[in-house]
Every structure is written in C-alpha cells, then in structure tokens.
Amino acid sequence: MGFAKIWKPKYGICLVSSMVLNLLLIGYLLFVGTKWNWELSWSMRAAMEAEAVASELCSGHGRAYLDGLVVDGKPVCECNTCFGGPDCSLFSPGCAADVDSGNPLFLEPFWMQNAASSAVLVAGWHRMGYQVNDQAHISTELEKHIRKLHSVVGNAVTEKRFIVFGAGSSQLLNAAVHALSQDKSTSPAGVVAYKAQTEFFRSNDYKFLGDAALWKNASDANVNIIEFVTSPNNPDGHLMKAVVQGDYAKAIYDHANLWPHYTAIPAPADEDLMIFTLSKLTGHAGSRFGWALIKNEAIYQRMATYVYENSVGVSQDTQLVALKLLKVVLEGNGGDFFDFGSTTMRSRWETLSEALSVSNRFSIQEIEPRYCRFFRQVRVTSPAFAWLKCERDEDKDCYSVLKTAGIIGRQGTVFGGGSRYVRLSLIATQDDFDLLMSKINTLVSDECVDSKLVEDHNQPICVDYKLIMNHTL
Amino acid sequence: MGFAKIWKPKYGICLVSSMVLNLLLIGYLLFVGTKWNWELSWSMRAAMEAEAVASELCSGHGRAYLDGLVVDGKPVCECNTCFGGPDCSLFSPGCAADVDSGNPLFLEPFWMQNAASSAVLVAGWHRMGYQVNDQAHISTELEKHIRKLHSVVGNAVTEKRFIVFGAGSSQLLNAAVHALSQDKSTSPAGVVAYKAQTEFFRSNDYKFLGDAALWKNASDANVNIIEFVTSPNNPDGHLMKAVVQGDYAKAIYDHANLWPHYTAIPAPADEDLMIFTLSKLTGHAGSRFGWALIKNEAIYQRMATYVYENSVGVSQDTQLVALKLLKVVLEGNGGDFFDFGSTTMRSRWETLSEALSVSNRFSIQEIEPRYCRFFRQVRVTSPAFAWLKCERDEDKDCYSVLKTAGIIGRQGTVFGGGSRYVRLSLIATQDDFDLLMSKINTLVSDECVDSKLVEDHNQPICVDYKLIMNHTL
Numbered sequence: 001m002g003f004a005k006i007w008k009p010k011y012g013i014c015l016v017s018s019m020v021l022n023l024l025l026i027g028y029l030l031f032v033g034t035k036w037n038w039e040l041s042w043s044m045r046a047a048m049e050a051e052a053v054a055s056e057l058c059s060g061h062g063r064a065y066l067d068g069l070v071v072d073g074k075p076v077c078e079c080n081t082c083f084g085g086p087d088c089s090l091f092s093p094g095c096a097a098d099v100d101s102g103n104p105l106f107l108e109p110f111w112m113q114n115a116a117s118s119a120v121l122v123a124g125w126h127r128m129g130y131q132v133n134d135q136a137h138i139s140t141e142l143e144k145h146i147r148k149l150h151s152v153v154g155n156a157v158t159e160k161r162f163i164v165f166g167a168g169s170s171q172l173l174n175a176a177v178h179a180l181s182q183d184k185s186t187s188p189a190g191v192v193a194y195k196a197q198t199e200f201f202r203s204n205d206y207k208f209l210g211d212a213a214l215w216k217n218a219s220d221a222n223v224n225i226i227e228f229v230t231s232p233n234n235p236d237g238h239l240m241k242a243v244v245q246g247d248y249a250k251a252i253y254d255h256a257n258l259w260p261h262y263t264a265i266p267a268p269a270d271e272d273l274m275i276f277t278l279s280k281l282t283g284h285a286g287s288r289f290g291w292a293l294i295k296n297e298a299i300y301q302r303m304a305t306y307v308y309e310n311s312v313g314v315s316q317d318t319q320l321v322a323l324k325l326l327k328v329v330l331e332g333n334g335g336d337f338f339d340f341g342s343t344t345m346r347s348r349w350e351t352l353s354e355a356l357s358v359s360n361r362f363s364i365q366e367i368e369p370r371y372c373r374f375f376r377q378v379r380v381t382s383p384a385f386a387w388l389k390c391e392r393d394e395d396k397d398c399y400s401v402l403k404t405a406g407i408i409g410r411q412g413t414v415f416g417g418g419s420r421y422v423r424l425s426l427i428a429t430q431d432d433f434d435l436l437m438s439k440i441n442t443l444v445s446d447e448c449v450d451s452k453l454v455e456d457h458n459q460p461i462c463v464d465y466k467l468i469m470n471h472t473l
Numbered sequence: 474m475g476f477a478k479i480w481k482p483k484y485g486i487c488l489v490s491s492m493v494l495n496l497l498l499i500g501y502l503l504f505v506g507t508k509w510n511w512e513l514s515w516s517m518r519a520a521m522e523a524e525a526v527a528s529e530l531c532s533g534h535g536r537a538y539l540d541g542l543v544v545d546g547k548p549v550c551e552c553n554t555c556f557g558g559p560d561c562s563l564f565s566p567g568c569a570a571d572v573d574s575g576n577p578l579f580l581e582p583f584w585m586q587n588a589a590s591s592a593v594l595v596a597g598w599h600r601m602g603y604q605v606n607d608q609a610h611i612s613t614e615l616e617k618h619i620r621k622l623h624s625v626v627g628n629a630v631t632e633k634r635f636i637v638f639g640a641g642s643s644q645l646l647n648a649a650v651h652a653l654s655q656d657k658s659t660s661p662a663g664v665v666a667y668k669a670q671t672e673f674f675r676s677n678d679y680k681f682l683g684d685a686a687l688w689k690n691a692s693d694a695n696v697n698i699i700e701f702v703t704s705p706n707n708p709d710g711h712l713m714k715a716v717v718q719g720d721y722a723k724a725i726y727d728h729a730n731l732w733p734h735y736t737a738i739p740a741p742a743d744e745d746l747m748i749f750t751l752s753k754l755t756g757h758a759g760s761r762f763g764w765a766l767i768k769n770e771a772i773y774q775r776m777a778t779y780v781y782e783n784s785v786g787v788s789q790d791t792q793l794v795a796l797k798l799l800k801v802v803l804e805g806n807g808g809d810f811f812d813f814g815s816t817t818m819r820s821r822w823e824t825l826s827e828a829l830s831v832s833n834r835f836s837i838q839e840i841e842p843r844y845c846r847f848f849r850q851v852r853v854t855s856p857a858f859a860w861l862k863c864e865r866d867e868d869k870d871c872y873s874v875l876k877t878a879g880i881i882g883r884q885g886t887v888f889g890g891g892s893r894y895v896r897l898s899l900i901a902t903q904d905d906f907d908l909l910m911s912k913i914n915t916l917v918s919d920e921c922v923d924s925k926l927v928e929d930h931n932q933p934i935c936v937d938y939k940l941i942m943n944h945t946l
Contacts, residue, residue, distance in 0.1 A: 015484055018491040025498035040513070042527075042588035043520035050594035051516050065600055066593070067612050067793045103602045111597035115515035118598075120539070121523035122794055124584035124591025124801070127538055127759040129576045130752075139540050167640055167784035174783065279603075286600040286789035310647065311640035311784065315791040316759035320540045321595055328597070 043121050050119070061431055062088035063108075080431040096406040097435040099425040102384065106348075106427045107283030110340045117331070120324045127316035138165045139319045145326040146291055150268070152333050154373040155258050157270040161293040162300035165314045166307050169256055169277040169290040173228070175310075176252045176273055176292065179302035180226050230254040232263045235415050235423040236365045237383025239263065256280045260334075261341030263381045264372035272296060280384065280427075282325045282337075289314065289322045338374065345382035348426050348433055352386060355437060359444045363389045386424040387417070398422045406439045516594050523592070534904055535561035536581075553904040569879040570908040572898040575857065579821075579900045580756030583813045590804070593797045600789035611638045612792045618799040619764055623741070625806050627846040628731050630743040634766040635773035638787045639780050642729055642750040642763040646701070648783075649725045649746055649765065652775035653699050663698050685716050703727040705736045708888050708896040709838045710856025712736065729753045733807075734814030736854045737845035745769060753857065753900075755798045755810075762787065762795045811847065818855035821899050821906055825859060828910060832917045836862045859897040860890070871895045879912045 040047070049066065053075045056064035062079035069076040079088035082095035111118050142165075147158040166172035229251050231240040242251035253274045257263065259281050277290035294300040307313060329337045349367060356362055365387040369380045388409070390398035398420050399411045412421025426433065513520070522539065526548045529537035535552035542549040552561035555568035584591050615638075620631040639645035685700050702724050704713040715724035726747045730736065732754050750763035767773040780786060802810045822840060829835055838860040842853045861882070863871035871893050872884045885894025899906065 011484060011488060015488045015491065018488060018495060021495050022491055022498070025495065025502065029498065029501070040517075040520050040524065043523050043592055043594075044513075045589050046592035046594040047513055047516035047520040050596055051513065054515075054596060063598065066596070067600075067614050067796045069614065101603065105602055108598050108601055111601070115597060116518050118596075119516055119519035120595045121516075121519040122593045122595060122790075123523055123527060123539070124588060124798065125536065125581050127540075128578060128581055128584070128756050130574060130758045140542065141540050167788065170782070171784045283601050285603045285785075288784055288786065288788040309643070311644045311761055312758075313761065315640065315761040315788045317595075317790045317794045318788040321790045323540045325597065 046121060054115070057087075059083075059087045059089040061091075080429050082435060083431065094406075095435070096403075096408050097432060097439050098408045099428055099432060099436050100408050100410045102280075102285075102425055102427065104280055104283040104285055104384070104427045105429045106344050106433075107341060108429065110337065111283070111325075114328055118325060118328045120321050122317055122320060126320065130312060138163065138314070139316075139323060142319050142323045142326070145323060145330065149326055149330060149334070150293075152330060153260065153265065153338075154268050155260075155265045156255065156274055156276070156293060157268045158293060161295060162297060164292045164294065164300060164303045164307060165319070166290045166292065167311055167314055167318075168279060168285075168288040169254060169275050171307060171310065172275050172290050172292045172303070173252065173254065175303040175306035176275065176299075177226055178306045179299045180250045180252070180273070181224060182302060225249045227251045228254060230256070231269075232257045232381075232383060235383075235385040235410075235412075235417070235421075236387040237263060237367070237381060237385065238365075239266070257384050259341070260338040260372060260374045261345050261382065262384050264370035264379050265374050266370060267373065273299065278322055278325070282329060283427075284321070284325060287318050287321055289318050334374070342375070342379075342382065345384075345426065346380065349380070349382045351437055352426070352440070355440050355444055359447060361390065361392050361395070361447055362440075362443070363391055382426075384425070384427045386426055387412075388422050388424055390420050390422075396420065405443050407436060407443075519594060527588070530560075532556075532560045532562040534564075553902050555908060556904065567879075568908070569876075569881050570905060570912050571881045572901055572905060572909050573881050573883050575753075575758075575898055575900065577753055577756040577758055577857070577900045578902045579817050579906070580814060581902065583810065584756070584798075587801055591798060591801045593794050595790055595793060599793065603785060611636065611787070612789075612796060615792050615796045615799070618796060618803065622799055622803060622807070623766075625803060626733065626738065626811075627741050628733075628738045629728065629747055629749070629766060630741045631766055634768060635770060637765045637767065637773060637776045637780060638792070639763045639765065640784060640787055640791075641752060641758075641761040642727060642748050644780060644783065645748045645763050645765045645776070646725065646727065648776040648779035649748065649772075650699055651779045652772045653723045653725070653746070654697060655775060698722045700724045701727060703729070704742075705730045705854075705856060708856075708858040708883075708885075708890070709860040710736060710840070710854060710858065711838075712739070730857050732814070733811040733845060733847045734818050734855065735857050737843035737852050738847050739843060740846065746772065751795055751798070755802060756900075757794070757798060760791050760794055762791050807847070815848070815852075815855065818857075818899065819853065822853070822855045824910055825899070825913070828913050828917055832920055834863065834865050834868070834920055835913075835916070836864055855899075857898070857900045859899055860885075861895050861897055863893050863895075869893065878916050880909060880916075 053064050053066050053068070056075050056077060058064060058077035058079065061083040062077045064075035064077050066075075068078055077086065077088045079085075081098050082092050084090045084092060143163050146163065150156045150158045164172065164175065166175060225244050225246065225248055227242050227244045227249065229240050229242050231253060232238060233240050234257070237257070242249070244251070251271065251273070253269065253271045255269060255274050256277050257280050258265070258269060258276070262280070272295040274293045275290060276293070278287055279285035279290070292303060294303065331337070352364065353367075356364055365383075367381050367383065369378050371377070372379045388398070388402075390396075390401055395401045396419055399409060399422050402409055402422055407424070409422035409424045412418050412423065415421075415423065424436065428436075526537050526539050526541070529548050529550055531537060531550035531552065534556040535550045537548035537550050539548075541551055550559065550561045552558075554571050555565050557563045557565060616636050619636065623629045623631045637645065637648065639648060698717050698719065698721055700715050700717045700722065702713050702715050704726060705711060706713050707730070710730070715722070717724070724744065724746070726742065726744045728742060728747050729750050730753050731738070731742060731749070735753070745768040747766045748763060749766070751760055752758035752763070765776060767776065804810070825837065826840075829837055838856075840854050840856065842851050844850070845852045861871070861875075863869075863874055868874045869892055872882060872895050875882055875895055880897070882895035882897045885891050885896065888894075888896065897909065901909075
C-alpha cells in the first residue's frame, strides 16, 4: 500500500502508456502495413523501375526513358536539341534551332505534371491474341471514349459513323485512298493535293494528278478524283473545304490539328471521311495511333481490311495507352488539358508575333480571332506552325536566309508555297522554341543597324515611327 | 530500498522491454515505412489498377483486361471459347472446338506466372516524339536484345545484318516485297508461294505468279522472282529452303516459328532476308511487333523507308513492351521460357499422337526427332499446327467431316494441300486444346463400333491386334 503511492504515478503510467503505444504501433503495422503489401505484389517491380528512371531529372533539358541506355546501372539522359552532358545541363552555343519536324513535344510537361493519372501498367499477358471481339481489332472502350471526346470538344460528328483504328494517320490515309479508289472500278483514281505517299506506293489503283486547283471541276473528268483536305491547313492553319467538285470527286479530311489548342472550333466537322490522330491531340506521335470516322459502310469495310492486311490491326499495347490518355484528356470535360495546350500555344504565338511586329523583313500569316464552340468565346487561333515569309527582294531563298541565321525550318516549296516561305514548328519543346526566339530576335535586331535600338523587356525594338505604330505592346 | 526489491523485477523489465519494443517499432515505421512511401508515388495508381483487374480470376477460363468493359465498377471477364457466365465458369456443351486461327495463347500461363518480371509501367510522357535517335525509329536497347536472343538460341546469324522493325511480320513481308521488287527496274517482280497480300495491294511493282514449283528454274524468265519461304513450314512444320533458282531469284524467309518450342534448331539460319515476329516467339500477337534481318544495305534502306512511309515506324509503347518481354525470355539464357514452351507443345503432341495412333480414319504429319542446338540434344519436334489428313475414301471433304464432329480447323486447300487435309492449331488456350482432344477422342472411339472399347486413362482404345501394336503406351 505504502509503496503503491510511490511507484504508481511515477512508473505505472509510463508502463501503461508505453504498452498502449505498443498495441497501437503493432495494430498499425498489422493492418496498414499488410494492406500495403496486399495492394501491390507483382506490379511493384515495374512501378519502381519506372519511378527510378523518372527520377532522373536531366536538368529539365531532357529525360531518361525506361528503354533508354543504362551506364553503370544509371539510366542515361536523352537531351533536348542543343543540350548535352550527362545531365543535359550543357548548352552548345553555336547550335541551330531545329524547328523543321512537327514533333508535338510542347505537351510533354502536361503529362509529366499528370504522371499519376496518365501512367499505365501493362501486364505481361495483356491481350496476347490477334483479335479483340471482332475482325475490326479495336477496343470497345477506346472507341467509346473517342466518340465521347468528339462530342465534348464538338469538333466532329460521330453519330452514324464507323470507326477504324490505324497506326497513326499515315496508315489510315493510305487505307482511305485504297478504299475510295476501288469505288469505281473502270479507271484508276487520281489523287490530288497529297504527293509523297501516293507516289511511293505505286499502286495500280491510284496515281498523283497534281494540285487540287487544276481539277477544280472534275465533273468532265472520267476518273475518280480523291482530294486530300488538310484542315486546319498545314502549314498556315486555316480551315479548309474540298475544292474539287463533281460526281466522281471524293474528299479525305485530315483533321490532325482540329483541336482547341491549335484552332477555334466553329462547328463539328461533318464530312464523309475524317481522319484524326493522337499525335497532335495528346502529343503522343511515338505511339502511332489514329482513327478514321467513316459514313459509308462499304468504305469502312475496305479500310478495315486494308489495315488488317497491312499490319493485322493496331498494337494492343498502344490501344491500352491511348485509352488511358483519352481518359485524362476527358477529365473535367477536357478543361485542364485543352487549357494547358491552348495557353502554351497562344503564349508562343504572342511572343513570336511581338518579335516580328517590328520587322519589315519577315512576316507570318494572319491569325484571326474566331468563335470557339469548346471554349465558348471568341479566341485568337494558334496554329501548330508559323508560315514565315521573307519580304525583301533579295531574300528569294528564305530557307537559306534562316539557315544562315541558325534556324532550320521546312522549305515552303514542300507545301507548294514558293521559296519565299518557310514553315516553322511552334509545337516543339520549350527549349526549341526559346532557341528559335533568340535567333529571331537577333535577326530582327539586325534590321535596326541604322536606327536606334532600345531594349523593351529583353526584346529589341527599332525606334522608327512606323514600327512603333504597329508594335503591339 | 525495500520497495525496489518488490517492483524492479516485476514492472521494471516490462517497462524497459516495452519501451525498447516501441523504439524498434517506431524505427521500423520511420525507415522501412517511409521507404515504401518514397519508393512509389505517381506510379502507385496505375499499379493498383492493374492488380485490381488481374485479381479477377475468371475461373481460369478467361481473364479481365485493363481496357475491358467495366460493369458496376467491376472489370468484366472475357471468357475462353465455349465458356461463359460472369466468371467464365459456365461451359456450353454443344460448343465447337475452334482451332482455326493461330492465336498463340498457349504461352499466356507463362506470362501470368512471371507477372512481376514481365510487367511494364508506361509513363504518360514515354517517347512522345516521332523518332528515336535516327530515321530508323528503332530502340537501340531492343535491337541489342534481339541480336543477343538470336545468338543465345542459335536460330539466326545476326552478324553483318541490318535490322528493321515492323508492325508484325505482315508489314515486313510487304516491305520486303516492295524493297526486292525495285532491285531490277526493267520489269515488275513476280511473287510466288504467297498470295493474299500481294494481290490485295495491287502494286505496279509486283504480281502473283502462282506456286513456286512452277518457277523452279527461273533463269530463263526475264522477271524478278521473289519467293516466300516459310520455315518451319506452315502448316506441316518442316524446315524449308527456296526452290526457285536463277540470277533474278530472291527469297524472303518467314522464320515466325523458328524457335525451340516448335522445332529443333539444327543450325543458325543464314539467309539474306529473314523475318521474325514476337507473335509466335512470346505469344504476343496482339502487340504487332516483328523484325527483319537484312544482309544488303540498299534493301534494308528500302524496307525502312517503306515502314516509315506506311506507318512512320513502330509504336514506342510496343517497343517498350517487347524489350521487357525479351529480357524475361533471356533470363537464364532462355532456359525457363523455352522449357515452358517446348514442354507444353510436346505434351500436346504426345496427347494428340496417342489419340490418333489408334485411328485408321485420321493421320497427322510425321514429327521426326532432330538434334537441337539450343537444348543440346536430339528432340521430337512439336510444330504449331497439326496437318491432319482424312484417310477414308468417302472423307474427301475433311474440313466438313471435322466440322460435323465439332472441330473447326482451316481447309487444307488454303495451303494448297488439297481438301483431304485440315490444319489444326495446337497453340491455342489449354481449354481449346482440351476441347479439341475430347472431340477427337469421340471421333476415334466411333471408329470402334465393331470392336470392344476399353478405357485407358480416359482415352478410348480399340481392342484390335493391329491397333494395339502401333498404339504407343
């Protein structure tokens, strides 16, 4: 009794509370701990491998990939153009801005920011078979999400349309030409406004007939005319309509860039044959996934057969990845994703327009504001490419002019636009765009040799009445 | 002093040990616990989604997929042929054994057993760009592993060979014909022993000239002859060599089944143009990945260009998955994987041969033992397909005979083998094979109407001297 008074408060409470803590900790480990283990078993290793590679930050000027080279157990950084060194931190000063290809890497940061929702774990036994459900080899869920996406964005009518998947839009363009060219067996079809591939495959079914304009009225021609209509147009970004008319005229609409980050969506496209691709929508050009919306069932069947004969459908791994990406795009009815895309593109256009606004030597296409059904407001469009023109008489070879200044674009002649034009990609990485701008700013400032040059937030302005006027501040 | 004697042993030890236990538990939580959290962040969700779907066991007669339908938040089981119900447990008795297609699902259990090592987590920003390193669009690591695989298996020479990737072997076969047919510009090439695709694409470059035998000596022909050599042969599994000779004769070797689970590997194939595919190697037909080994650089360039023009290379997601699968195949120098494959195939062949050994009505091709470089021993080969022949005079239409008995094979006429032959796939799921065997056993036992039937481990045997003799027990 006596000692009780002494020890109880002093040690008893410690003992009891210590034992309560024991129980709590053990309980936590048993339930939460085992829950962890249960939640992840066979997928753990793949998840850890992916995060280990992703943790290589490469100074923000590159990234390491799961299937990249590994040196001394460390994944090797693959650097953006003009950056080097083990962690991509070294910039090579003399390096040219390569804005030739249409690699849509401007969207990469969005997917890095949304890593958790966009990651996919592919099981080793995922859809090993040749077919899914039917001959069309397409995932029902993916088709459902594609239709939903079009109705949310309002860029294309999917009602009463068949869908064919392809390895990017290129395979589908070939499939479409094949399908349409068999519609009238009498004579091979002529293909207009789309050269490279039709000539490459040298088929009996079709031949290249040159520019669409030459065939404006084909009703008198005794051949099928298949017209490729790229809308928004590559390179200038304008919305296009088929120019060839007549009973035998057919159009294939390439709507690769018909998305809110590049153009305003005035109304849903409602053509007989429309082709879309993941490349310019989500930026996943490497995944090679595209789809076609087709009104006519016979054409649909022929296109599906072409894709089947050519590659036995589209990779199931790709279809799985595409589904996950579209789910992320559709979160919040596309708000976050298209906001990121259009905000990035519009800020790049503002930067470029501002820089060229003080130039008399170079000009770019007009980007008129238009009402966008998706954003429910009038917006300035922001095409994927700038269609730059050299205005000076002596700058006949605009491509070389830019090349000398360290800018690698694509010759305007490739697009039938003449040598005074050059296409500049605005959808590359931020590094590529920043480098492009620094080269352009240098070019523009060089115009100011005989006029005083002032710095306006790091951007040169020629102090010259006329220029100040059309300089949008 | 007095109470010390009383409390110390009784409570002191408890208190101290309890506190020590607390420290241990807290330490564990701090270090191991936080390590868990650190290890997995953004990849957690994808990993859990995959495991949730994989936990749908579907009674072992089907599987749920990550991109499958979801009803009430539960992934829907996709059942094997002839099985149904929410968990694929319902067998439909009247159902026919469909062994027509060459779906290589017999390897699916291997990948389920090796879930941890074969899973791949694809990050949302994985290789978004059009190109990897060079124009060839191919993953350096994947190419390295393909070369390593061939040297480990010893089935093909890769030294001084270029590699082109394609969307399965079908795209590469078309690329090869295109490349070879341009080798002599004078006249279009003739293609022998490979009908469907060459006629489908109706190219100016090549036309189908019929069976190879008709062109055995093409030296007198003034056209290029391109011969498709499928080795091991489809359907009978024999190793083949080109039959067409002459200056302008060229061969494309389709080595889809040149792997230890189907055939003995006598020596590494050393042809100018060899095509392989993941479909029959790992069983991932749905991934659409194949590769070609090419000796001549000009041919290689043309094939690479074809794949580029046709689909701008192969999906990066697919290349990532293929790399992971090959890494698993290469574990222990291919031992585990090829053991599984050949053991499964050989046991199926034994079952089939045993069943047919008592039949006078049906026969299958001889499967002679051969030395295999990979297994370093003489082995009975086990082709992917059984080439079944109806021996009875009245059974001229073998396909219909089997169809009536509930076996759907592929007509021998498709392979130029006559209507007495039918191709039966032995690489389908275990369910498909078991169903095939039960139908065959019924057919065979029906031969025994006028002879006593005994049961030998559930397999009918006609008690008849001659039959007992060649019945291999």
